[in-house]
Amino acid sequence: MKATLKLDNLESTRTGGTKWADLILTLECKTAYSDTLTVKLRAGGINIRIMSDHLLWDMKQIIKFLDEDNKINDFAKELLAADEKLNETINL
Numbered sequence: 001m002k003a004t005l006k007l008d009n010l011e012s013t014r015t016g017g018t019k020w021a022d023l024i025l026t027l028e029c030k031t032a033y034s035d036t037l038t039v040k041l042r043a044g045g046i047n048i049r050i051m052s053d054h055l056l057w058d059m060k061q062i063i064k065f066l067d068e069d070n071k072i073n074d075f076a077k078e079l080l081a082a083d084e085k086l087n088e089t090i091n092l
Helices: 056-068 071-086
Strands: 003-012 019-028 036-043 048-050
Touching (some): 019 056, 019 071, 036 056, 036 071, 048 071
Antiparallel strands (some): 019 036, 036 048
């Protein structure tokens, strides 16, 4: 199954400093309504949460894809590390 993944937003909690990446996953699969399935995800580098609502059949396709592909967490880790680097301050 073909898919594209892009960053939507980077967020963090105010108190604990936990960071996560909001991602948009587009799966090329035939659904009842279209040829693609757009899924909003939240990844913290260790876990992935599905944030959007879907029909049961669509959820089966999403979970099947997420079980087979582990690149999403790696992508989220890279984005979070890049965000830390961009916010870094150095003394000269």
